[in-house]
Amino acid sequence: MLKVDMHSHIEIPEVFDLLPERYKILPSDLGQKSAVQQERLLVSIREQLCFPERKIKDMQKMGINVTILSITPSQFFYHLDESLVLDVCRIQNDRISEIVQKFPKRFVGMATVPLQNVEVAIKELGRAIIDLKLKGVEIGSNVGARYLGDPHFWPFFEKVKALDVPIFIHPVNVAGAERMKDFYFSNLIGNPLDTTITAAHLIFSGTLDRFPGLKIILSHAGGQIPYIIGRLEHGFEVRPECQEAIKKSPGEYLRQFYFDTISHSPDTLRFLISRVGAERVLMGTDYPYDMGDMNPLQSLESVSGLTAKEKQKIVGQNAISLYRINELNNWN
Numbered sequence: 001m002l003k004v005d006m007h008s009h010i011e012i013p014e015v016f017d018l019l020p021e022r023y024k025i026l027p028s029d030l031g032q033k034s035a036v037q038q039e040r041l042l043v044s045i046r047e048q049l050c051f052p053e054r055k056i057k058d059m060q061k062m063g064i065n066v067t068i069l070s071i072t073p074s075q076f077f078y079h080l081d082e083s084l085v086l087d088v089c090r091i092q093n094d095r096i097s098e099i100v101q102k103f104p105k106r107f108v109g110m111a112t113v114p115l116q117n118v119e120v121a122i123k124e125l126g127r128a129i130i131d132l133k134l135k136g137v138e139i140g141s142n143v144g145a146r147y148l149g150d151p152h153f154w155p156f157f158e159k160v161k162a163l164d165v166p167i168f169i170h171p172v173n174v175a176g177a178e179r180m181k182d183f184y185f186s187n188l189i190g191n192p193l194d195t196t197i198t199a200a201h202l203i204f205s206g207t208l209d210r211f212p213g214l215k216i217i218l219s220h221a222g223g224q225i226p227y228i229i230g231r232l233e234h235g236f237e238v239r240p241e242c243q244e245a246i247k248k249s250p251g252e253y254l255r256q257f258y259f260d261t262i263s264h265s266p267d268t269l270r271f272l273i274s275r276v277g278a279e280r281v282l283m284g285t286d287y288p289y290d291m292g293d294m295n296p297l298q299s300l301e302s303v304s305g306l307t308a309k310e311k312q313k314i315v316g317q318n319a320i321s322l323y324r325i326n327e328l329n330n331w332n
Contacts, residue, residue, distance in 0.1 A: 001312050002065045003297065004319035006168070007219060007260045007284025009072040010099070011049040012092045018084060048288035052099050056106055058287065063297050066105075066316075067287075068323060069096055070138040071112040073172045078116050078143050085114035089124050097132040108325050109134040110168060115143045118152065122159045129163050135323040136165045140172035141198040148198045149205030157211045166215040166258070166322045171195050171223075187291055195223030200232060203253045206245035215322055216256070217282065221263035226275050229254055258322070260284030261314065262293050266302040273303070278310035282318045 047054050049072060059067055077088055089112055096109040111128035113121035128134045137160065139148070146152055148169070160167055174180075174190035175197060195218055202208055202216070218225065232250040236242045246253075258280050263269045273281055283300065286292030293299055300311060319325070 002316040002320060003063055004066045004068065004283060004316045004325075005059070005062075005064045005285050005287065005296065006068045006217070006282045006319045006323070007262065007292075008055070008067045008069060008287040009049060009289070010052075010055075010069045010096065011046070011072045011075060012095045013050055014095065015075065015077075015088045015091050018088055018091070019080075045288045052103055052107065055287070056103065058294075059106065062285070062294060064285075066108060066319075066325065068108045068110060068135070068319065069099065070110040070168055070170070071096070073140065073170050076112065076140045076172055077114070078140060078172070080114070080116070082114075082117050082120070085116065086120055086124065089114050090127075093124070093128045093132055093134065097128075097134060100134075108323055110136040110138045112138055113156075115139055115153070115156065118156050121156055125156070125159055125163070129165055135325065136168060138168040138170055141169055141194040142173060142175075147201040149201035149203075149207045151205075154207070154210065157207065157214060161211050161214055164215075166217055168217045168219070169195065169198060170219045191291075192220050192223035195219055196225045196228070199223065199225040199257065200250075203232070203250050204242060204244075204246060208253050208256050209246060209248075212256075214256070215258065217258040217260065217322075219260055219262070219284070219286075221261065221268065221272055222257065222259045225257075226254065226259070226272050227268075229275075255280060258282060258318070260286075261296060261300060262286050264293065264299075266299070266304070269299070270303045270305065273306070273310070273314075278306070278313045279318060281314045282322070283315050 048058065055067065071092055075092065077085060080088060093111050100107045100109045111125055111134045113124050115121050125137055171191040171194040174186060174194040177186045177190055180186045180190050199218055199222065229251050236249050255276050259272060259276060261269055261281060261283050263272065283296050285294060285296050300314060
């Protein structure tokens with residue numbers, strides 16, 4: 001059984017040569033202390049982020065056969081001027097495609113797109129999937145002031161559905177970052193929080209009704225969304241604004257999402273699997289970041305009560321099906 005890591009990041013350093021100096025400075029809303037800490041982290045993991053050969057060595061240590069590559073969130077570049085962003089995304093997608101071609105038994109690639117311009121994002125997505133043979137697309141949890149349920153993004157979702165590829169949503173520019181400068185809260189709390197907001201936004205906006213069958217994967221075990229779904233259901237029952245765009249209770253939409261395994265708790269992961277089903281959960285590491293899970297197989301083994309069939313789905317079968325990598329063979 002192939003063991004597939006569907007949440008693993010890569011950085012494309014070549015794109016920094018295209019950026020004016022003002023885009024190379026870390027966001028100031030994190031605070032100076034957090035910005036320095038973040039820069040130190042990036043320096044310490046640059047080899048893992050940038051060199052696929054190093055990634056392969058670490059995959060072997062973790063017992064992982066195949067990694068699905070996605071751009072590191074700091075390289076979404078949703079703040080870039082539109083005159084720059086297309087060139088940046090094209091270089092990123094070209095490079096990911098080249099890595100996959102060089103190591104076809106180890107990597108599958110996800111595209112990145114400039115969602116600050118939906119029309120351009122649609123065109124680049126088509127090129128990345130059709131011409132470069134990438135297998136999915138990673139997008140941020142929000143773009144500027146807009147969360148993903150905004151009708152502004154509906155043409156993009158229409159294109160994704162037409163191409164029939166999975167969407168991996170990763171938090172970025174998280175809500176409340178200016179109040180979470182201490183204790184690494186912008187990641188510990190902010191990342192799962194922003195995933196929660198965008199998942200709820202996709203539900204209550206009617207986006208999931210408008211585009212049934214979208215294959216949406218939520219990072220970090222779905223943030224809080226699987227665990228507060230009862231609260232959302234209650235809100236739907238008692239608040240008229242929660243009923244404006246949807247007719248079904250929010251809980252009925254939960255199983256339209258997929259989730260990675262990065263929960264850092266066997267009990268939490270067991271609850272997630274019991275709530276959405278093993279067929280909706282995919283193994284992930286968030287490699288190479290410090291808040292990732294570098295022992296995903298061990299983490300899954302720590303979850304009590306799982307059958308061998310359920311483990312097989314989570315470890316590889318679900319990713320193989322979603323990303324259509326089962327046609328590849330001769331994996332070692």
